[in-house]
Structure formats: structure tokens, C-alpha cells
Amino acid sequence: MEQQAAAAAGRPGQEPGGRGAVRGPREWRAAVIGAPVAHSLSPVLHRAAYADLGLEHWSYEAIEVAPPRLPVLLDELAAPADGDAGRATWAGLSVTMPHKQSLLTLLDAVDPLARTVGAVNTVIAQRSGAGPALLTGFNTDVAGIVEAIAETRQGGARGRPRARGGGALVLGSGATACSALAALTELGAGPIAVAARRHAGPGRALSAAQRMGIEIEALTWTPGEESSDAAIARRAAQSQVVVSTLPARAADTLAPHLAPRLSPARGKGGPAPGAGGPVLLDVAYDPWPSVLAAAWQAAGGLVAPGWLMLLHQAVAQVRLMTGRAPRVAPIRAALARALEAR
Secondary structure (H helix, E strand, O other), rough: HHHHHHOOOOOHHHHHOOOOOOOOOOOOEEEEOOOOOOOOHHHHHHHHHHHHHHHOEEEEEEEEEOHHHHHHHHHHHHHHHHHOOOOOOEEEEEOOOOOOOOOHHHOOOOOOOHHOOOOOOOEEEEEOOOOEEEEEEEEHHHHHHHHHHHHHHHOOOOOOOOOOOEEEEEEEOOHHHHHHHHHHHOOOOOEEEEEEOOOOOOOOOOHHHHHHHHOOHHHHHHHOHHHHHHHHHHHHHHHOOOEOOOOOOOOOHHHHOOOOOOOHHHHHOOOOOOOOEEEEEOEEEEEEEOOHHHHHHHHEEEEEHHHHHHHHHHHHHHHHOOOOOOOOHHHHEEEEEEHHHH
16 A cells, blocks of 8 residues: 555645645545445545544545446546636545446556556546646555454454465455455465356456466355355355455355354364454445354354445545545544444
8 A cells, every 4th residue: 555655646635746745725525436325434434534634625425426427527537626716626536336347447547456456446636737637546445455354363453464374265256356366465365265156257356366466266156055155154164264245145145054164163273263263354334244244253253344444445545535644543433433323
């Protein structure tokens, strides 16, 4: 992420070449886009960050954007800053499905990590004059996954312990799964297996793995089929890290097969419960806990909730958009309040 932040010289929140020098009275605008997007907690996170940083002239909203309208919105984002002090200038976008992969061909530039992963979740409008902004795509999902797993493995202590033995398993093969591959590689987890209905296609994990220069084992999984669920659950129990990138409830059928496999009584070289035990990151956080997460934790495993990934990727996004590093604690507190209110 440091490389990503450094790459955004001239980012909207600071003068070109400056570090942390927030501009004056101009109003800045950012948003999360997707379809659907009404459920997004990104506005809660970014607004909390702006409040912590004292960025009174920054606003953040959620905008429903269907695929046909995406190019139109990008044109608005790149438009020259309006001299009218009453109009906000676009700073950037947070991006959720279904736009993470289609943006790769619509932007002026794409950060190397996002290009390799094959998914963009952040767009920065880089401005260096009166002309149109340069739209650059970044990926902060990787950082979010890394930080969520690291924090869970060590109870919030600083540093990033590398995953130890047992390999890793990714459930799903879409855009977030591609980010998970990069994150697991950074954490030193391997070998990595990917379980999904299908693996072929330019936006799938197999293609991303080839771009990353890593080998993965492709496992065909049919959720709801007893033997298939049992086989994937068995593989999960043998892994030190499991990342489910599936929508809410899509992995529920694995839960009944986990209890006898992650039991503390398993012993004999299997993953131990508690500190250093196997970690499940379930990116679906509504409802929470998910059926899979509840079963994993009941069986003695460690659980990283999806909102933890959301928190850390948002912190990285704020740094890219504003040039400032917000404190995590106030944003975490705002997120907790929002989750409790649901």
C-alpha cells in the first residue's frame, strides 16, 4: 500500500508533490458506486475518516450505477474542476460489483497491483492543472484482506505473521477471489486451492494466478451436493487460512461438515484452536455471523469478519484519496455503531 500511496502524486486531497498538505476551501466529493449499493457501509467509514482528519469540505455518498451508465460517470469524474466554489470537485470513487473488472479497460491508468489482480476497487481523479483529471485505478481489497487476517491471527497486535503450513483455500473465483490470491501470497500462505463452480474466463482466479506467477489447485465445487460439500469442508479443515469470497449464505452448506473436522479433539498435527489456529475470513458480513463463520468458530477456528476487511480497505482508500492517514480506531467505532443499528 505504501507503493500505491506514493504512486498517487498530485492526488486530490493535497497539492501536487506535497505530503498531507490539505487544500483550502474547495469542496471535494467522493462516492461508492455499484449495483446494488444502498446496503454499502462505505459512507459510514469514509465520513468517519473525514471527521477524524478534520476534512470539513469533503463529502461521500452512495450512488447506484448500472453498467451502461459507468462511462458517463467516469466522464463526470474526469471533468475539469469547476471554478465555482459552490460546486464540489470529484476526488475519487470506491467501487463494488459489478464494476471492479470492467473498469480495467475504461481508465487512463491502472496501478500494477490492480492490473495483476484484475480488479479495481478504487478510482482516483489525479489533477495537476486546469484540464481533465487522470483517472487511475487501484486495488485496496488486497490490503484489506491482509490486514484482516493478520489482525485475527494475532489478536490485534502489530506486524504481519506469515501463515504457517497447511496451505490456504479460497471459496469463489471472481474479483474478490483474485484479490485474495494476492493477499495470501503476501502472507506467505501456500499451497493455495480455489473451490468454485467454474474457473475459466479472463476475470477468474485461474487467470489472475497466471498473471501473478503462482500455481493454484482448481477444485470444482457444487454447493448443496453432499459429497462435494464434504470434500471442500475436508479441504478447509486441512487449511491454515480459508477465505470465502461468496455472497451471503452461498457457503452455508459447508457448515454441517465442519464441526467434526475442526474439533479441538482432532489433535495429532491438525490445526489447533485459539492463537495460531486456522483462520476463516468470510467477506459476507450481513447477516453476521454467517452460518459458515458460526460453525467455524464453534469448531475451534478463528474468524475474521468481512467487515474487518471492509474497514482496512477503506482506510487504504482514504489515504489514496486524501493523501492523509486516518486513525483506525474512530472508523472502527463508527462501523460498530452502524452494524449494531442494522
